[in-house]
Amino acid sequence: MNNPGNSIDARVQDFIAAPEGKDFGALALAVFTYQFEHNLPYQRFCLARDKTPETVRTWKAIPAVPTVAFKELNLSCGPPEKIFLTSGTTRGQEKRGRHLVPDLQLYHASALAHFSQCVLPEKRPLRVLSLIPDPETQPHSSLTQMAEWVMRDLGTPDSRYFVDADGIHLDAFVTALIHAQETSEPVCVLAITSALVAFFDWCAANQKTFALPSSSRIMDTGGNKGKGRPLSRKGYLQSCWKYLKVAGYYCVNEYGMTEMASQFYDHVLYNRFRKSNEPRYKIGPAWTRTLVVHPETLEEVPPGEHGILRHFDLANCGSVMAIQTDDVGYLTGEGFEIIGRTPGSEARGCALVLDEFLSAQ
Amino acid sequence: MPSPSPTDLSARLDALLANRIQYLASRTARDILDCVDQAVQRWLDPDSQERQEAEAHLPETTGLSAAMIRHVLPLIFQEYRADKLEALCVDELGCLEVLDRFVPSVSGQKRACGPPLITHVFAGNVPGAGLDSVIFSLLVKSASLVKTSSAEPLLSILFARSIQDIDPNLGACLSVVSWPGGNVELEDLAYGRADIVVASGSDASLTAIRKRTRGQFIGYGHKVSFSLVTKEGLADAEETAHKTAYDVALYDQQGCLSPQLVYVEEGGAVTPKGFAAFLATGLAHWQIELPRGPVPPEVSTAIRRVRDEAEWQALAGKDIALHASPNGTDWTVVYDVDPTFIQSPLYRTIRVKPLRNITQLGGILDAWRPYLEAVGVAAGPERMATIADTLGASGISRVCPIGTMQLPPLSWRHGGRPRIGDLVRWVGVEG
Numbered sequence: 080m081n082n083p084g085n086s087i088d089a090r091v092q093d094f095i096a097a098p099e100g101k102d103f104g105a106l107a108l109a110v111f112t113y114q115f116e117h118n119l120p121y122q123r124f125c126l127a128r129d130k131t132p133e134t135v136r137t138w139k140a141i142p143a144v145p146t147v148a149f150k151e152l153n154l155s156c157g158p159p160e161k162i163f164l165t166s167g168t169t170r171g172q173e174k175r176g177r178h179l180v181p182d183l184q185l186y187h188a189s190a191l192a193h194f195s196q197c198v199l200p201e202k203r204p205l206r207v208l209s210l211i212p213d214p215e216t217q218p219h220s221s222l223t224q225m226a227e228w229v230m231r232d233l234g235t236p237d238s239r240y241f242v243d244a245d246g247i248h249l250d251a252f253v254t255a256l257i258h259a260q261e262t263s264e265p266v267c268v269l270a271i272t273s274a275l276v277a278f279f280d281w282c283a284a285n286q287k288t289f290a291l292p293s294s295s296r297i298m299d300t301g302g303n304k305g306k307g308r309p310l311s312r313k314g315y316l317q318s319c320w321k322y323l324k325v326a327g328y329y330c331v332n333e334y335g336m337t338e339m340a341s342q343f344y345d346h347v348l349y350n351r352f353r354k355s356n357e358p359r360y361k362i363g364p365a366w367t368r369t370l371v372v373h374p375e376t377l378e379e380v381p382p383g384e385h386g387i388l389r390h391f392d393l394a395n396c397g398s399v400m401a402i403q404t405d406d407v408g409y410l411t412g413e414g415f416e417i418i419g420r421t422p423g424s425e426a427r428g429c430a431l432v433l434d435e436f437l438s439a440q
Numbered sequence: 441m442p443s444p445s446p447t448d449l450s451a452r453l454d455a456l457l458a459n460r461i462q463y464l465a466s467r468t469a470r471d472i473l474d475c476v477d478q479a480v481q482r483w484l485d486p487d488s489q490e491r492q493e494a495e496a497h498l499p500e501t502t503g504l505s506a507a508m509i510r511h512v513l514p515l516i517f518q519e520y521r522a523d524k525l526e527a528l529c530v531d532e533l534g535c536l537e538v539l540d541r542f543v544p545s546v547s548g549q550k551r552a553c554g555p556p557l558i559t560h561v562f563a564g565n566v567p568g569a570g571l572d573s574v575i576f577s578l579l580v581k582s583a584s585l586v587k588t589s590s591a592e593p594l595l596s597i598l599f600a601r602s603i604q605d606i607d608p609n610l611g612a613c614l615s616v617v618s619w620p621g622g623n624v625e626l627e628d629l630a631y632g633r634a635d636i637v638v639a640s641g642s643d644a645s646l647t648a649i650r651k652r653t654r655g656q657f658i659g660y661g662h663k664v665s666f667s668l669v670t671k672e673g674l675a676d677a678e679e680t681a682h683k684t685a686y687d688v689a690l691y692d693q694q695g696c697l698s699p700q701l702v703y704v705e706e707g708g709a710v711t712p713k714g715f716a717a718f719l720a721t722g723l724a725h726w727q728i729e730l731p732r733g734p735v736p737p738e739v740s741t742a743i744r745r746v747r748d749e750a751e752w753q754a755l756a757g758k759d760i761a762l763h764a765s766p767n768g769t770d771w772t773v774v775y776d777v778d779p780t781f782i783q784s785p786l787y788r789t790i791r792v793k794p795l796r797n798i799t800q801l802g803g804i805l806d807a808w809r810p811y812l813e814a815v816g817v818a819a820g821p822e823r824m825a826t827i828a829d830t831l832g833a834s835g836i837s838r839v840c841p842i843g844t845m846q847l848p849p850l851s852w853r854h855g856g857r858p859r860i861g862d863l864v865r866w867v868g869v870e871g
Contacts, residue, residue, distance in 0.1 A: 120752075120755050120756070123755055124751075124752075124755060127751075145744070145745070145748035145752070147745060147748045147749050147752060148748065148752040148755075150749075150752075151749070151752035151753050151755070151756040152752060152755060152756045373740075374737040374738075374740035374741045374744065375735065375737070375740040375768045375769055376767075376768055377744075385737070386737075387737075387741060403748075405741050405745065407737070428564045428565070428566040428569070428691060428694025428695050428696070428698075428786075429563075429564050429566055429569055429640055429641075429660070429662055429663065429694070429695060429696040430662060430663070430664065430665075430693065430694055430695055430696050430698055430700070430786055431661075431662040431663055431664045431696070431783070431811050432662070432783070432785075432786070
């Protein structure tokens with residue numbers, strides 16, 4: 080193999096294009112070998128744990144990189160085609176994580192394939208109304224990149240953004256909703272949860288409700304952390320029905336991270352399409368796996384038991400495939416459910432804990 | 441322990457006040473002191489029923505290991521012996537008898553009187569925290585209502601039972617209750633009717649308690665402490681590190697007196713980085729002697745985050761060293777050149793930072809002034825006074841030798857205020 084990079088990329092591309100009957104474990108080990116050889120900080124990280132392609136025998140044993148690593152080093156197997164940055168947190172000043180992506184094509188293939196399965200299973204193009212900021216406002220956001228691809232490749236030509244540097248354009252969004260109602264053309268709303276909550280608040284304050292045409296759907300992401308009022312998942316789904324007449328099974332929550340090329344979605348709409356009535360949980364595409372590990376020992380815990388999520392994503396071929404998150408969740412069915420980010424710890428004794436000091440500043 | 445109903449609590453407060461008049465007001469302070477001392481002696485006896493019960497159940501209610509509980513119980517109670525309590529009265533009030541009668545003063549005569557009712561609110565579950573102020577209240581002849589944390593009510597209950605056993609009359613002036621925070625009706629009674637409320641907890645819970653208090657309020661907020669090792673303190677770096685590790689390990693670093701960070705002065709026999717390695721050895725030792733208790737998942741994650749950050753910063757070429765327990769998150773030492781004061785996720789997680797000069801500390805500590813409590817110092821006698829001046833000016837109320845951070849003498853003025861002195865009102869007679 081003269082060009083192992085292209086070769087491994089091509090194998091992952093093939094996997095994404097037609098996953099049926101392909102061996103995830105074998106390809107995962109091949110991707111690990113490739114990353115071990117081409118991503119030198121990752122190699123040093125693996126060597127410190129005595130993990131090499133010779134000693135790692137199953138995909139579960141591939142060393143997972145904590146998300147904090149992306150703040151310290153460029154974890155890439157080659158020169159990046161694009162760099163995505165994590166959003167700054169509410170605490171500001173914190174370093175932002177950098178995901179260097181050498182092959183955007185792979186990212187594109189993975190993101191769209193699973194979005195399509197979970198949000199547009201009928202494969203019919205819809206008008207996309209985006210409450211995710213436009214690329215000019217968020218040039219380094221992986222979420223915006225995904226919205227851009229969805230609108231360009233899966234949406235109708237009149238798809239558009241309603242969030243830019245000036246904020247949310249509610250008037251224009253409302254006009255688009257009314258237009259959808261009048262034409263009975265279903266729409267696909269992509270939204271940062273907090274933007275949608277702001278819209279619900281506007282509806283409540285102005286006593287407005289809308290009825291989107293049947294088959295309209297909403298994909299939301301990012302939760303409502305630190306912005307606006309808190310809203311439970313149940314309250315969120317009730318608001319989707321109350322203000323937009325979109326039923327719960329057309330409301331798909333996305334869970335993704337800048338450091339990963341693949342995303343996870345509620346499989347409610349996919350289930351409706353394939354006539355299954357399983358309860359709501361998150362599924363990843365066939366080229367990902369998720370383990371739940373105990374936060375103290377980092378050992379795998381059985382399905383149903385709470386722990387922190389560790390993802391393996393073949394589409395991250397050009398950076399790092401195995402990512403250790405701080406997200407708390409549990410395995411269920413063929414996927415997992417996420418409970419949230421690990422909260423700051425509460426004081427048990429009389430020592431001042433971190434969150435107390437920060438909230439006092 | 442079930443929450444009392446408002447009627448129950450009100451009746452309890454009435455009884456406490458009546459019992460105080462009947463049993464407490466006319467007793468001498470020495471008599472009370474002797475009774476407390478007898479109770480304390482039981483707690484110092486490893487075979488006493490109190491100790492056995494406490495050792496059996498406190499690991500569960502405090503989250504500390506059984507070995508830690510066995511280790512700290514005598515340390516807590518040895519400070520409450522009669523001679524120490526009397527010395528504290530002499531230090532703060534002039535003499536013990538001034539609690540019983542008028543004694544000569546510069547302008548005539550004076551007497552110190554405790555109020556009828558003091559309510560104590562314990563928030564956390566570091567065992568023993570707050571017990572001292574209950575003992576002081578009895579000494580100044582005030583009835584005490586103790587609201588324990590719902591997580592750890594046991595030690596207060598057992599101690600009240602010891603007093604009750606030795607002297608039922610004195611025991612009748614002390615009542616231990618518990619309820620989940622936020623019960624307005626109960627809190628209005630407990631805090632509203634007290635002459636003094638002594639509370640420990642976070643700023644938020646202290647503010648809430650203060651709002652319902654009608655009398656005097658004494659609050660002990662959450663605090664941070666740290667260790668300081670000077671060049672001279674590095675002469676026997678291994679020993680100093682061992683003692684520092686003890687300060688970190690005790691109470692699993694949950695106390696306001698637990699060091700959250702160690703500053704090490706450069707230019708000594710060992711580099712600050714070398715000291716961090718010794719500190720790791722010390723923590724490994726104490727993990728065997730006094731194992732850490734189990735930790736909640738969010739703490740494991742927070743400690744892992746500290747470790748991950750250090751590991752990746754080191755991989756990125758920064759001058760950082762990580763020493764971590766081989767299993768789980770039992771203990772963690774991070775050497776980091778950046779001198780910024782950073783809090784620890786606790787549970788035996790500590791950063792070691794180099795200092796070029798002690799005078800750097802003033803600027804570093806500025807933002808922390810309202811939260812600073814104690815500093816454990818390893819230094820030679822020559823520079824001690826200068827160091828104490830610098831630290832005192834930064835808002836610190838206690839400077840102590842390394843290895844004794846969690847063993848404050850009874851006479852330490854917690855929070856920089858008198859302890860018994862704050863509970864009494866003075867009556868002066870002139871001429």
